[in-house]
Each structure stands twice: as C-alpha cells, then as structure tokens.
Amino acid sequence: MKVPELAEVQRLLIVGMARSGIAAAQAARRVLPHIEVVIADRQAQPEAAGDTSSLEAAGIHLAMGREDHTLLDGCGLVIKSPGVPGDISLIEEAHHRGIPVWGEVEFAWRFLENPLIGVTGTNGKTTTTELIGHILSSSGCACRVVGNVGTPISSLVGRVGEDDILVAELSSFQIEDSILLRPDVAVLLNLAEDHLDRYPDIDSYFAAKMLMFANQQQEDLAVLNRDDPAIGEMAIPGAAGRVWYGRVARGDRFGPGAGRPLVYLSGGDIRYDQERLRAISAGVRSKLRSCLAPELPGRCRNGTAGGEDSKKVIAWSETALKGEHNLENSLAAAAVCLGIGLGAAKVAAGLRSFPGVPHRLQPAGTVAGVAYVNDSKATNVDAAIRALTAFDSGIHLILGGSLKGCSFERLARAATADRDKVKGVYLIGQAAAAIGESFRRTGGEVVMCGDLETAFRQASAAAVPGDVVLLAPACASFDQFRDYEERGELFLSLVDESSKGSD
Incomplete structure (x- = not known):
C-alpha cells in the first residue's frame, strides 16, 4: 500500500x-x-x-x-x-x-500490489490490451484486464489477489493526474492528433501520456513502437529499460533513441531477437515470478538480428487479427509477453486464438453480398485512416459524430486518393459540416445524412455485392449517443434488421 x-x-x-x-x-x-x-x-x-x-x-x-x-x-x-x-x-x-488531486488510476494503484502492465497510445489501446490479457490468461496466468476497456481499476481494490497481473488500457484522461504511478511495463503504441477539445495543443496531449513512463525505474520496461515517427521524436521520460518493436529488424530508424527491435516482421513471420531478449532487465521477470513461469531462451551463437539469433514466433497470416494496424498491435503484445518471460509457443497460441474486440473492425454480417463492418471505436482521424487499410476496394464509409477539435484534411485526402477504394462517404452528427468541407477541398463528394439510421440506408442502397459498408466515424459519439459502444450496437442492430428483411 x-x-x-x-x-x-x-x-x-x-x-x-x-x-x-x-x-x-x-x-x-x-x-x-x-x-x-x-x-x-x-x-x-x-x-x-x-x-x-x-x-x-x-x-x-x-x-x-x-x-x-x-x-x-x-x-x-x-x-x-x-x-x-x-x-x-x-x-x-x-x-x-x-x-492533492489524484486521478482514479493513481488512487487505485496506491492500494494495489499487483504487477501492472499499462497500455497507452492514440489508437489500438483496446485491442492490444485485450490481446495481452488473452495471451496471458490462455497461458494459464491469473490476469485481469481493466482500465479504459470498461472495468475501472478501482473496482479491484481490496478484491484481487496480489499475484494477478493487471493489464490496463490507460487513456490520457486517466494518466494526466498521475503523481507516483509506476507500471512495471508501460506500452506506447503510437501518437497522433486527438482530444484537442480537452487539451490546448497536441504537445499537452502527448505530455499527459508521458506521465505513465515518468516514474519507471531500471527494473521496469518501456515497450515502444519503433515505426511511429512521433514516438521516435519524443524524449521518453523515466529510467525503464527500452524494448522496441517494429516491422523490420534494423535499428535506429528514427535516430539513436530508437534501437534494434525485440520483435519484428521478417519474411511474413513475427520473429524475436534472442540477444535483445537476454539483454532486457530481469527485474520485471523477478517480480512476476509468482505469476508466471519464465521460459527464457537458451544461449545463442551470435547477435545478428534476423540471423541465427532470430527466432520465429508465428506467421503473420496465421494470427487471428488482420489489417496493417493490427500487425502493430500484435507486435506490441508479443514484445510485452516475451519481455516478461512468456514462452514463444504460448505467445503464438494466444495470437492465433484471439477472438477480437467488439466495435473494432468487428464483422457485423453480410447482407445480399455486402459486408458490414463495425469500427465505432475509430473515434479519431488516425483510427479511421487505419481502418481503410483493412480493405482493398468498394468501401462505403460512414463518418461523423461529435467534434474533438481535430482537422479532417488527412482523412479526406486518404479517402479520395483512390475512388475505387472508397466509393461513397456518408456523414452524420455534429461534425458532418466540417468533414464535408474537408472533402470538398479535396474534390470528394459526400452524402449528408444527419443520423446513423439514414446513413446506413443510403450506404446500403448504393452498395453492390462485394462492397463493404464501414462505420469508422473518426469522431466521438457524444452528440447523438451515450458512448461509442451504443453507436456500434445501433449499427449492429441495423445490420441484423436488414438481414432479416432480406430473408
């Protein structure tokens, strides 16, 4: 305590x-x-x-x-x-x-002696947090997934055994009032523009996330995305051992701070570097010894990343998640689990069996040959752009919701770059006018719909077999819904009603 x-x-x-x-x-x-x-x-x-x-x-x-x-x-x-x-x-x-003013996470952490894995970033937090929890729990570890995923960490105070590993999704809102918070493992997935309705500028938003790392010590781990330019430019505070992950084995992609990755993609396989794994601080593994049995690799013959010191975890094609952004999430989860001592075979099994996350590129069904995908969790521009990469063509994109102070110019350019990929854009909510203006500046056409039900009908009427109706709003939901979950549930119910009507 x-x-x-x-x-x-x-x-x-x-x-x-x-x-x-x-x-x-x-x-x-x-x-x-x-x-x-x-x-x-x-x-x-x-x-x-x-x-x-x-x-x-x-x-x-x-x-x-x-x-x-x-x-x-x-x-x-x-x-x-x-x-x-x-x-x-x-x-x-x-x-x-x-x-003194503490955040709810800070308060709860003061009373919990459990090992804590904190996951933050602009996008991918929920998926990565749930994926880490799934890998650990399916490996037989006592594990609780908490935080911004829906279960407040305070709900465990006085109710959880000290050997349970806590995997917490932590948003900037949850971190910003931290004083002594010190996760044993802190994960930073990416940094992009968001929540400018809450923070005066993007630097203040990024600074809030950095508080999760500020109190870490040498025996802790900071797991960082080497492929994210904003992270490469950040001075990550704290004294934790740095664990990088990325798409390729080479180090120093964004300068001397971004070193050789522990986990990376090579030849279509997710692989890890044994030398880097041995170099990681053993302090976290010692603290977690009562929670999981470390399965560390034996001594290897050289330190060449991608050579004899490189070991395969799993082929990317064999994992449950799809999409370029989910590759990053999978690399992050693998880096965390390997870094704390879990064996590669167990990491692979978890990556293979993960069921996914509701409202995050969630298949909602197929009606008359048209696929429907619920990505209501895409509440910012960067998340919506990432969602577009999951499909090759035929997208009917539903955008809009409550404003967060961010520009939609990048999204408009991404959506209009290939007219065969994004065939239609349907706008709802408070942000519709602002999004529409951004699209008009790029020469794109939009359909003003007002609400989700109207957008769903319009998109469905325009779609042909083989197309995708994608809800990836790029906005918060508070103008018309309680939260993104209620918005996603409405989308799912509309698909269900449409399916019944086509029977």
Missing part, C-alpha cells in the same frame, strides 16, 4: 459520477472506513449513476448537481474521474488550496 499521506485525511471528495468515480468511491469505503467519502457531479441526475441507493447504503455522501467550492471544505484529497477536465473551477480551486 503506497498511501502513507492518507493517514491524516478525514474527508475525500470524488469529482465525476461515471463508472470510474463510482468505483473509486466504493473502493475508498472498503479500504478507508475512517474517511468521509463524498462523490459530486455537476449533473443532478448523471446517466451513469443509475440507482444510487447502494452508494448511500455504503455510507457514501452524494452531492448531485453541485460544483461549488464549499465541497472542498475539510477535504484532504480530491479524486478526479477521467471524464472531468482539469480546468473546471472546482479542480482549480483544489489546486489553489493545496489539496
């Missing part, structure tokens, strides 16, 4: 009554019974709160529809839910009074 400063705290305020805030309040009642716990939300009836009677029964005080500064009176600690911006008046007043 890493919370000695809480000994004098008498009142704890949680700001934001979504899943993470509720989980933090419940955790505080379990492990800090002497502290008064208050949870506040600016909304009088937060949708995520549901039935609050169990919270009140647990002795948690509710302050709904309030954001006044008197909530801070007598307060010794503030826990900020990830969805709450740091510039609201209540949080700024807490800083002014010198009251």
Whole structure:
C-alpha cells in the first residue's frame, strides 16, 4: 500500500459520477472506513449513476448537481474521474488550496500490489490490451484486464489477489493526474492528433501520456513502437529499460533513441531477437515470478538480428487479427509477453486464438453480398485512416459524430486518393459540416445524412455485392449517443434488421 499521506485525511471528495468515480468511491469505503467519502457531479441526475441507493447504503455522501467550492471544505484529497477536465473551477480551486488531486488510476494503484502492465497510445489501446490479457490468461496466468476497456481499476481494490497481473488500457484522461504511478511495463503504441477539445495543443496531449513512463525505474520496461515517427521524436521520460518493436529488424530508424527491435516482421513471420531478449532487465521477470513461469531462451551463437539469433514466433497470416494496424498491435503484445518471460509457443497460441474486440473492425454480417463492418471505436482521424487499410476496394464509409477539435484534411485526402477504394462517404452528427468541407477541398463528394439510421440506408442502397459498408466515424459519439459502444450496437442492430428483411 503506497498511501502513507492518507493517514491524516478525514474527508475525500470524488469529482465525476461515471463508472470510474463510482468505483473509486466504493473502493475508498472498503479500504478507508475512517474517511468521509463524498462523490459530486455537476449533473443532478448523471446517466451513469443509475440507482444510487447502494452508494448511500455504503455510507457514501452524494452531492448531485453541485460544483461549488464549499465541497472542498475539510477535504484532504480530491479524486478526479477521467471524464472531468482539469480546468473546471472546482479542480482549480483544489489546486489553489493545496489539496492533492489524484486521478482514479493513481488512487487505485496506491492500494494495489499487483504487477501492472499499462497500455497507452492514440489508437489500438483496446485491442492490444485485450490481446495481452488473452495471451496471458490462455497461458494459464491469473490476469485481469481493466482500465479504459470498461472495468475501472478501482473496482479491484481490496478484491484481487496480489499475484494477478493487471493489464490496463490507460487513456490520457486517466494518466494526466498521475503523481507516483509506476507500471512495471508501460506500452506506447503510437501518437497522433486527438482530444484537442480537452487539451490546448497536441504537445499537452502527448505530455499527459508521458506521465505513465515518468516514474519507471531500471527494473521496469518501456515497450515502444519503433515505426511511429512521433514516438521516435519524443524524449521518453523515466529510467525503464527500452524494448522496441517494429516491422523490420534494423535499428535506429528514427535516430539513436530508437534501437534494434525485440520483435519484428521478417519474411511474413513475427520473429524475436534472442540477444535483445537476454539483454532486457530481469527485474520485471523477478517480480512476476509468482505469476508466471519464465521460459527464457537458451544461449545463442551470435547477435545478428534476423540471423541465427532470430527466432520465429508465428506467421503473420496465421494470427487471428488482420489489417496493417493490427500487425502493430500484435507486435506490441508479443514484445510485452516475451519481455516478461512468456514462452514463444504460448505467445503464438494466444495470437492465433484471439477472438477480437467488439466495435473494432468487428464483422457485423453480410447482407445480399455486402459486408458490414463495425469500427465505432475509430473515434479519431488516425483510427479511421487505419481502418481503410483493412480493405482493398468498394468501401462505403460512414463518418461523423461529435467534434474533438481535430482537422479532417488527412482523412479526406486518404479517402479520395483512390475512388475505387472508397466509393461513397456518408456523414452524420455534429461534425458532418466540417468533414464535408474537408472533402470538398479535396474534390470528394459526400452524402449528408444527419443520423446513423439514414446513413446506413443510403450506404446500403448504393452498395453492390462485394462492397463493404464501414462505420469508422473518426469522431466521438457524444452528440447523438451515450458512448461509442451504443453507436456500434445501433449499427449492429441495423445490420441484423436488414438481414432479416432480406430473408
């Protein structure tokens, strides 16, 4: 337990009554019974709160529809839910009074002794987090997948054995209020423009993600994508051992900071470098020894990447995931699991059997020869562009949702570069006008649809057998939906209704 400063705290305020805030309040009642716990939300009836009677029964005080500064009176600690911006008046007043402000992940981490693998990046977090968890659990390891994937990490406080490995998807919102957070393994997948409705500029967004690495020590691991230009240009903080992965075996692609990769693609195979594996700090493996049995390679004959020191994990064609972006996700997961001591055969088995992630390039069905794909999780421009690479031609693309302050110019250029690949673009939601303007500047045509149901009908009517109707919105969903999951579920239901109608 890493919370000695809480000994004098008498009142704890949680700001934001979504899943993470509720989980933090419940955790505080379990492990800090002497502290008064208050949870506040600016909304009088937060949708995520549901039935609050169990919270009140647990002795948690509710302050709904309030954001006044008197909530801070007598307060010794503030826990900020990830969805709450740091510039609201209540949080700024807490800083002014010198009251510590922690994120929900920071709070939970202080009480958990478990090994922690944290996964961040602009895109691919959910898939990579779930894939790592699948590889570990299918290998017989006790493992919990938590964080931005849907299960708040606070929900495990006081409820999980210390030998369980925690694999956490961590967004910038969850990391930005970190103080001492120190994952045993921290993974950075990629960096691209996103969340400029939350951060003043892209550098501030990137800086929030860097906090996940800042407290790491030499016995920890930082797993980094050597193919991502933005990562190659970043000064990654902390003292962790660097573990790179990439598409080719050569090192120094983006300068001296990006070294030879542990895991890479060669001749269609995912391979690993035994010399690099032996050079990785043994500290993480020591900490995880009670959680998994390390299966480290024996001594090899030379250190030539791609030569005798290179070992095959699996052919890329044999893995369950498809698409160029999923190659990067698979390389990252393999680097993590090999790096902490799991054997290559078990990594291969997990890569081969992974069932995929809902709402992430999820096949939704085929109706009258037209394939439908749900990529509602593509909530930014970079994710939508990556989704396009999964298909060769015949795409009818549904875009739009709530604005995040980002430009759509790159997406418009990518979608209009090959008119046979993207045959139609259908726009919905708040961002429709901005996206449409970007497409018009590139000479592209769009169909203004307003809502998802209309876009679905229009795209379906235009599609012919062999085409793909792809929901990859490039936007958040909050203008018309509770979250991206609700948006994806509506798309799936529309496909199901269409399928029944064609029978």
